[in-house]
Amino acid sequence: MDEAQALLLAWYAEHARPLPWRGTRDPYRILVSEVMLQQTQAARVADRYLRFLAVFPDAAALAEADDERLHRAWKGLGYPSRAERLRAACRAVLAAGGWPTSVEGLQALPGVGPYTARALAAFAFAQPVAVLDTNAARVLCRRDGLDPRLPRAQLQERAERALYRADPIAWNNAVMELGALVCTAQAARCALCPWRLHCRSRGDDRRLAITRSPLRAASPRHEYGAPRAPRGAGRLVWALVHDGGRYLAWSAADGWVLPGIGVRRASDERPALAALLAALGGEVLAARFLHGWYEPAAGPPLRHSCYRVRLFAPPAGSALRWWRPAELLALPWPPALLPLAERLRRYHRREARLPPPAAALS
Ligand code: SF4
Numbered sequence: 001m002d003e004a005q006a007l008l009l010a011w012y013a014e015h016a017r018p019l020p021w022r023g024t025r026d027p028y029r030i031l032v033s034e035v036m037l038q039q040t041q042a043a044r045v046a047d048r049y050l051r052f053l054a055v056f057p058d059a060a061a062l063a064e065a066d067d068e069r070l071h072r073a074w075k076g077l078g079y080p081s082r083a084e085r086l087r088a089a090c091r092a093v094l095a096a097g098g099w100p101t102s103v104e105g106l107q108a109l110p111g112v113g114p115y116t117a118r119a120l121a122a123f124a125f126a127q128p129v130a131v132l133d134t135n136a137a138r139v140l141c142r143r144d145g146l147d148p149r150l151p152r153a154q155l156q157e158r159a160e161r162a163l164y165r166a167d168p169i170a171w172n173n174a175v176m177e178l179g180a181l182v183c184t185a186q187a188a189r190c191a192l193c194p195w196r197l198h199c200r201s202r203g204d205d206r207r208l209a210i211t212r213s214p215l216r217a218a219s220p221r222h223e224y225g226a227p228r229a230p231r232g233a234g235r236l237v238w239a240l241v242h243d244g245g246r247y248l249a250w251s252a253a254d255g256w257v258l259p260g261i262g263v264r265r266a267s268d269e270r271p272a273l274a275a276l277l278a279a280l281g282g283e284v285l286a287a288r289f290l291h292g293w294y295e296p297a298a299g300p301p302l303r304h305s306c307y308r309v310r311l312f313a314p315p316a317g318s319a320l321r322w323w324r325p326a327e328l329l330a331l332p333w334p335p336a337l338l339p340l341a342e343r344l345r346r347y348h349r350r351e352a353r354l355p356p357p358a359a360a361l362s
Helices: 005-016 025-039 040-053 058-062 067-074 080-096 104-106 114-123 134-144 152-162 168-181 205-210 266-279 325-331 335-349
Strands: 233-242 245-254 254-259 260-263 284-295 300-311 320-323
Touching: 005 168, 025 040, 025 067, 025 080, 025 114, 040 067, 058 080, 067 080, 114 168, 134 152, 168 325, 205 254, 233 266, 233 335, 245 325, 260 266, 266 300, 284 335, 300 335, 320 325, 325 335
Parallel strands: 233 300
Antiparallel strands: 233 245, 233 260, 245 254, 245 320, 284 300
16 A cells, blocks of 8 residues: 555545445445436435335345336436336346446346446445546646546546545545545645645645546537537527526636537437436426527528426536526526517516627627
8 A cells, every 4th residue: 555545545544434335235226326426416316326225125025126116216306217227127136136346247137337337336345446426536637736637537447546445435436535525526625635745736726626527528419518509409408407596607718608409300309308408407387488489500501499497406516506697697698599588588578677688899
């Protein structure tokens, strides 16, 4: 063990939160926690996790669950299809007579992707693999001065090199915990950090800013950022997500914008919006078409559609922010969205004397 590893593990031993899934090696319980954590913050998952396990204490119980019981137990935890895939994984495990222990074997289970397979391999079977979530990637990029736009495979390879192989459970938990508590997207509390003397980003505001969300920065733009119509798409669909009199916008390279995505056909609009919002941690309760318009383009005009969307629970994250209507309309809007801004201004004219929508400088 080198000095940096020792410092981090000592810090973790003292500061780790007592999250309920950290005390188990049961692959079923770890899989349940990982699927829940894909859409919801750890503090909110803890209680729901224990309630879910009270209903479905093991893989056999979940494998036998009918849709109604499953959806009831999952309510408020994001897409029900995730719970169904969790059940499908349990059925596959029972059919195979037990859990696979390798990353490859785990990834062959229904609904288990590369990240979850690694988490299961490390936390349930103590395999020496690095688990790279957004928190771990941020910490790694900052400590080692890595470019946060590196492809995920390269960040994964750097995480494998940093891994303390003798105790992958403690190590992976410690790196993620440092990213959740000290080296966060909102602030790097370097004075409290066990790696403050080993870090290449400490005191470098520019590096701290560009490393807030490394894995998201490496994602395709349509997943997190200002949407652009993919080649031949011809349509952009926007979500006006509302909750408690406020609207959701996300941080893109050129400022705060509504969540949006490029699609090819009108019939793709609702499913694409639902998938986009699910990636942000939101499950669609209702989506109503609000406004459509055409943007002149070099080829055929680009069609824009906006849906007024309500979610089961408002998502949260460093790249998301809720705005009152007047605040939203005071932002610089991309010229292509001014017809929507004007529609929104008319919609809210009674509750505030809103100025004409502001256009972004371009
Ligand atoms: S010293 Fe600061 S930037 Fe570096 S890992 Fe620690 S909290 Fe993050």
